[in-house]
Amino acid sequence: MPVLLHIDSSPLTTSVSRELTHAFSISWKAVHPEGEIITRDLAADPPAPIDANWIYAAFTPEPSRQPEQIAALAPSDQFLDEIERAEEIVIGVAMHNFSIPSVLKLWIDQVVRSGRAFSYGANGPEGLIKGKKATVLIASGGVYEPGTPLAAYDFTEPYLRAVLGFIGITDVTVVKAGGTAQLMSGAVTRETLLAPALQQVRTLAA
Numbered sequence: 001m002p003v004l005l006h007i008d009s010s011p012l013t014t015s016v017s018r019e020l021t022h023a024f025s026i027s028w029k030a031v032h033p034e035g036e037i038i039t040r041d042l043a044a045d046p047p048a049p050i051d052a053n054w055i056y057a058a059f060t061p062e063p064s065r066q067p068e069q070i071a072a073l074a075p076s077d078q079f080l081d082e083i084e085r086a087e088e089i090v091i092g093v094a095m096h097n098f099s100i101p102s103v104l105k106l107w108i109d110q111v112v113r114s115g116r117a118f119s120y121g122a123n124g125p126e127g128l129i130k131g132k133k134a135t136v137l138i139a140s141g142g143v144y145e146p147g148t149p150l151a152a153y154d155f156t157e158p159y160l161r162a163v164l165g166f167i168g169i170t171d172v173t174v175v176k177a178g179g180t181a182q183l184m185s186g187a188v189t190r191e192t193l194l195a196p197a198l199q200q201v202r203t204l205a206a
Helices: 016-031 052-058 067-085 102-111 156-166 181-185 190-205
Strands: 003-008 036-041 088-094 118-121 124-127 133-140 171-178
Touching: 003 016, 003 067, 016 036, 016 088, 016 133, 016 171, 016 190, 036 067, 052 067, 067 102, 088 156, 124 156, 133 156, 133 190, 156 171, 171 190, 181 190
Parallel strands: 003 036, 003 088, 088 133, 133 171
Antiparallel strands: 118 124
């Protein structure tokens, strides 16, 4: 049975990034009616920051972990189990200060874990989560496309491509809906702004 991991990170339930992930999941489900969608709302249920207990637990061999260390890693294990179960991952991202929302960074910190998500060998780091496809849907107030004045400030797409690739997810497609600040001024309608991104999303999910 195909499995899609659906991740939202915007705190606004009416956000553009959430609308895009919702459209993706609907289109995916239409193609995979027997499939399962695992929904992870990071804004509604934010992951805990990693701390000293987490770090010591992660670097303690599994057979030697104490009960409190097992408990410290339980959220990380759950997130990694969800990724491993899924063939596809869709991530909705609302750009915050040129980068990703803090709750998404918390999730990434729980996921990028030595021995589960990556390892180091003679040839350097190797991602252990392979054979997955990721679609990243980014909404931003400004327009950050190459050639625009703000392009140099886009740390969202490069970072997500790098961190996903580091754990072995190299099949990554990014769809951007830039210029959402225009919605607040009324310079453009929501339907007009979203139409190109929604078309791409529905095509990718099909």
